[in-house]
Amino acid sequence: MSRKFLETESPGWVTDGLISEAQRQQLLARYPAEVPAVGLLPLLGSVLVGLSALSVVAANWQGLPAVLRLALLLGSLLGAYGAGTYFLRRGNADLGHGLIGLGLLVFGAAIILVSQLYQLVGYDVSGLLAWVVAGVALSYVYGSRLLVLLTVVIGAGVQTYCVQALGSFSYATAVLVAAGLGYYWWRRPEVVSSTVLSTGLLWQAGLLVLALHAKITWFFVPAMAIYAAGDWQARGNGARALQGPPLVAAYLFMFGLATFGETDAYADVLRPPLLPYLGALGAVFALSVAGKRALGRLNTLLDWLLLLPGFYLPGGLPLAVATLVVLYAHAGSVLARAHRNQDSDQLTVGAVLFVAATAVAYFKLTWAFLDKSLFFLLGGVLLLSLSWYLRRRNAQTLAAAPPAPPVATPDDAAPEPPASTHNS
Template sequence: MAISFGVRKHIARWQQDGLIDDAVADRLRKDIDNRGSGFGLGGILALLGAVLLGAAIISLVAANWEAMPRLFRVGLIMAVLFIGYVGGAWRESRGDKVFSQALYLTAAITFGAGIALVGQMYHLSGEASDAALLWVAGTMVAALFLRAPVLVSASVAISGFYLFCSLEPANSERLSYLWLVPILAFICAGLVWYTKGKAARHLIALLSITYVFVVRFDLDRVGILWLAAIAGGALFLADALRNRALERLTGWAEAIGAYGFIMLLLALIFFQFDEFSEGVANQVVIGFAILGCSIAGLALSGHRNLAVRWSAYTVFSLEVLYLAFETIGTMIGTASFFLSAGILVLLLAAFVMRMERRLQRKSPKSEVTA
């Protein structure tokens, strides 16, 4: 893995500089070897190949669908499912952690395509969201029995597909997603715990954030933004102020704090551009609140939480430039604005560099953990 290679370079440098002795360096290298999952570039390419293979199977079957006998069509889908799930289980039993996941993913994609193709073949009526629900249910069952992390990630992705299918105006029960998506996310969270599928946790967090703002636009209620801001701020403060307790409870404290911080900032940004779009004064007020939250994020957990740190830097810089454009930029000429913007960017760079020095002094281990 590229990450392991980078860590090995740091270990060699620390050993050469005398920061660690030979025994510690050997133990660190041995720990990297023992913990290495082998899921590097090769694993990513294997999963990409599985997606492309699934798409090829779908395209091939769909292009020749009418020319095939019905029994052969169903048999072909079942054969691919059997090869994907049983073959993946066989490869995993042999210690293969890469191609087994690729076979599982191919079977999951084929299952979704099979639902659509069989429904077309037998002229079954129904909404796309109903097919997505059946797809995610089947994938969850497969993830449960096979204990496959990649199938948990696929279940979360299909849940997101269901969310957007439910937004179609023609859907007769379109608002059922309001309670079904949280249930799907909760089940996926249970599967994450059961399968130890750590990557799916990030997808669940992204699905949750997407769900909040989709509901905001769909129902057009400002209270949802307030709830999102409060929930995001609470999650961020839980990590910032009670990091050890949250880590013991969830084992994922820094990521929870980072996603909560991002949700808080996104809610404030939506307030700025949506709820208070009439008049510059309101936007400036919300802008200062965004700047304040960014600085608070840096002060409270920026010294140890890289995601919070760089989210705060990014939002702070963009917000300062936006406020400058909305206030100063409307009153001066183009050349003067570019001059002011250039000076402002240099000042932002000086601010970031100074903050980096302060944060690194506050946390001497930050360079090692980064």
């Protein structure tokens, strides 16, 4: 909720008797006026001037003396950090954190350019690892979501370079991102930072599977370990934000199996040894269940339906039916939970998942024996009918929700004393 929204709407709440003027002032005090940011034109002008200077230096970089190159790099680094600190002290957090982030990027560029300047060993990742360390440290010092985002992206870039160019996986980089930023997330589980960190860790997990030349389904063991970490986070918004990317990955995988898994062509890619895979996934499942039970979230246990290993079934009709049943069951669990919690957003998500499962089932099971014109006609009618029904159920559920109780005002706290009947 923004202060501008409160300033616009709260007088009407006072007029309608929802809150008192004193409560309105208390609400406004909780959302202080934002410090005016630096104007957009001066900021863009500064960026353009900086890009101009950067292009001049880049064009003449090879012809500059080594000492001057180092001086330019060091001056740029100190200038970015100094300017960021200055604006932070002036109360302009957005610009200050942006300049600190620019300093972090300059630091990484300096590592690469100094390595080229002195022809350091090209297969040593220690310099890039120092870049990740700096990003994690700055994230803690300044507590900025922008720095967390940059550090996750830097970690992903360093790991990608290690796997593709060096042919190895940097476990140190993965541990720095997972442990360093993981502890940061645990203390500050913001929605944006949680989503960014979860996505970055999924990227690290995918690169690990690629580097080990393992079956791609091993990816879901670390992915669901990220999901299980969210089950132990007491703050619900941050927990669900961390769990979102793993669930999206699991759903897309199951959706792909339902759509394209009609043959055994993917068996060599998808089927790891049964007992080790089920043992590892089962251990993560037990950790997730323990967290859900401890924090009273067992109603989300059906999220694990998407991890049922249906790819061990033979291709064709058995696999198609099994994956469709899972998709329908998962969509139904989302809708049921949304109805219980009166959550309109989750109702919309559940409706979309249900319609998507119905579309896949329709295309997979009727394409072979229906005339194409009749196929599309019936499909359109079916999806429109489903959309109407789910929208109607959504409206009925929200209409049946009990109204919020009125807020007691100071004037309502105590009844007025009765009028005196004393005769003068």
